Amino acid sequence: MEQIKIGIVCYPTFGGSGVVATELGKALAQEGHQVHFITYSQPSRLDFLNENVFYHEVEFRSYPLFEYPPYELALASKMVGVAMNEKLDLLHVHYAIPHASAAYMAKQILKTQGISMPVVTTLHGTDITLVGKDASYEPVVTFSINQSDGVTAVSEDLKRETLEHFNITNPIEVIPNFIDLEKFKKQKKDHFKRAICPEGEMLIVHTSNFRKVKRIGDVIQTFYNIQKTIPAKLLMIGDGPERVGAEQQCRDLGICNNIRFLGKLEAVEEVLSVADLFLMPSEKESFGLAALEAMACEVPVISSNAGGIPELAIQGVTGFMSDVGDIDDMTRKALFILDKNNLPKFKENALNRAKEFDITRILPRYVEYYGKIIEKTHVSAFR
Numbered sequence: 001m002e003q004i005k006i007g008i009v010c011y012p013t014f015g016g017s018g019v020v021a022t023e024l025g026k027a028l029a030q031e032g033h034q035v036h037f038i039t040y041s042q043p044s045r046l047d048f049l050n051e052n053v054f055y056h057e058v059e060f061r062s063y064p065l066f067e068y069p070p071y072e073l074a075l076a077s078k079m080v081g082v083a084m085n086e087k088l089d090l091l092h093v094h095y096a097i098p099h100a101s102a103a104y105m106a107k108q109i110l111k112t113q114g115i116s117m118p119v120v121t122t123l124h125g126t127d128i129t130l131v132g133k134d135a136s137y138e139p140v141v142t143f144s145i146n147q148s149d150g151v152t153a154v155s156e157d158l159k160r161e162t163l164e165h166f167n168i169t170n171p172i173e174v175i176p177n178f179i180d181l182e183k184f185k186k187q188k189k190d191h192f193k194r195a196i197c198p199e200g201e202m203l204i205v206h207t208s209n210f211r212k213v214k215r216i217g218d219v220i221q222t223f224y225n226i227q228k229t230i231p232a233k234l235l236m237i238g239d240g241p242e243r244v245g246a247e248q249q250c251r252d253l254g255i256c257n258n259i260r261f262l263g264k265l266e267a268v269e270e271v272l273s274v275a276d277l278f279l280m281p282s283e284k285e286s287f288g289l290a291a292l293e294a295m296a297c298e299v300p301v302i303s304s305n306a307g308g309i310p311e312l313a314i315q316g317v318t319g320f321m322s323d324v325g326d327i328d329d330m331t332r333k334a335l336f337i338l339d340k341n342n343l344p345k346f347k348e349n350a351l352n353r354a355k356e357f358d359i360t361r362i363l364p365r366y367v368e369y370y371g372k373i374i375e376k377t378h379v380s381a382f383r
């Protein structure tokens with residue numbers, strides 16, 4: 001297979017889009033493609049050495065005149081530099097704002113140098129469902145999606161929402177998120193389980209960026225209801241604006257001893273390895289990568305039925321989905337799963353479903369898509 005030189009632009013933080021972009025880049029590099037990450041700091045999951053992986057930091061200097069340093073311009077300039085120096089075949093930007101519009105500008109600049117640079121934009125969720133729809137961004141988001149040479153979305157639901165809210169003239173290809181089952185798998189961590197659950201309590205886990213959309217209050221309240229019936233502990237992984245309120249809620253409910261806030265963790269899979277149940281009551285979720293990570297570690301999921309979650313979870317098989325905010329229903333279903341007679345089957349089913357999203361199945365779809373977009377762009381450049 002011919003090597004493709006790909007520039008990947010993403011947010012380097014713990015968010016799902018950055019994780020997907022980084023894991024995709026790592027897998028492409030392992031397949032022999034050359035991957036150039038272009039971002040403002042080292043992506044948190046870019047934790048391995050490979051001769052095909054390169055990292056280019058976007059430096060943006062401030063100046064007294066700038067109340068807001070123009071990151072998008074610095075990013076576009078960096079994309080131009082990397083594309084020219086490294087002779088990239090394609091730019092793949094994750095998250096529309098501001099990556100797709102910066103890519104558009106880079107593409108136009110490269111055109112003046114006689115370089116035709118295909119741009120693929122992957123939509124991840126909040127770039128469409130929350131931020132992108134906002135009137136302050138909508139025209140730019142619409143324009144830059146339509147100007148991309150290829151557009152992918154991580155679920156059918158996100159594609160539907162994008163087409164509903166934006167005037168999109170480009171086809172959108174759905175390529176679901178994926179998981180590396182070599183990394184995300186149940187590990188033997190019995191000592192950790194014993195330390196957290198010394199009396200053999202059930203271990204429930206939530207991971208997120210603790211934003212409003214994650215409905216952290218529902219996680220705490222559902223857990224509160226569960227632990228009234230069966231002994232249980234809750235581990236909260238991640239951090240964000242809703243954490244302070246959640247900690248207060250724990251104090252108000254008098255359940256601080258049963259809940260631990262672990263903050264941002266690198267090795268989420270180690271905690272998931274000893275979990276019995278994962279909670280994801282989100283208001284919106286284009287895909288729900290955190291749920292897939294849990295399932296890969298054999299953890300059933302209680303979630304809302306929002307967005308793209310039903311494309312991943314299977315009702316009554318990998319766990320259960322409830323209407324957003326229906327805490328009583330989530331509690332009932334959680335107790336059903338946690339029944340010792342039911343739990344092993346749910347765990348097995350969760351893993352089996354996760355296997356359908358193994359990176360080895362999804363990676364070829366991106367590679368094939370890149371090939372199609374590169375060919376299409378070069379054919380039209382010679383017309």
Ligand code: GMT
Nearest residue numbers: 015016017124125284285286287288289
């Ligand atoms: O969930 C977040 O708030 C982070 C956000 C992101 O852009 O990093 O996650 C979105 O992209 C993930 C990866 O594609 C999806 O798994 C998440 O479902 C999606 N989040 C939302 O739609 C709220």
